[in-house]
Amino acid sequence: MTLKDYLKAASKHERAEIAAVCNDSVGYLYQLAGGHRFASPYMATLIEQTTQQVATNSHGRLETIPRHTLVRHPEIFFGLTEQETHDTSPH
Numbered sequence: 001m002t003l004k005d006y007l008k009a010a011s012k013h014e015r016a017e018i019a020a021v022c023n024d025s026v027g028y029l030y031q032l033a034g035g036h037r038f039a040s041p042y043m044a045t046l047i048e049q050t051t052q053q054v055a056t057n058s059h060g061r062l063e064t065i066p067r068h069t070l071v072r073h074p075e076i077f078f079g080l081t082e083q084e085t086h087d088t089s090p091h
Contacts, residue, residue: 001063003070004033006051009062014054021050032070041077044070 007015007029019026022043031037032047039047044067055062068074 001065002033003029003047003065006062006065007033010054010058014058014062017054018047018050022046038072039067039070041067041071044068 015026048067052064055064068077
C-alpha cells in the first residue's frame, strides 16, 4: 500500500494521529504521498512505526507504509538489523 492509498483509506482521525506523532501536518503527509517532498530517514521511520500501529487497529483495512518508500535514497535502509530499525532516538 502506498502512502497515497493509505491517506485515501484512512479516516480523518487516523490521518491526524499520524501527523501528530510525526509533529507535522496532514498537508505534509499529502506532500510526501504526492512525491513533492521526501521524508528524512528519522521521519520515515516514525511514519512506518505509526502506520503500523494504526493499521493494526484498523483490522486489515490499512497496511504499514514501508519507510524506504518515503525517502529520496531508499538504499540507506537496506541491511539494517531489526534492532536498528526500532531505535529512533536521536544520537
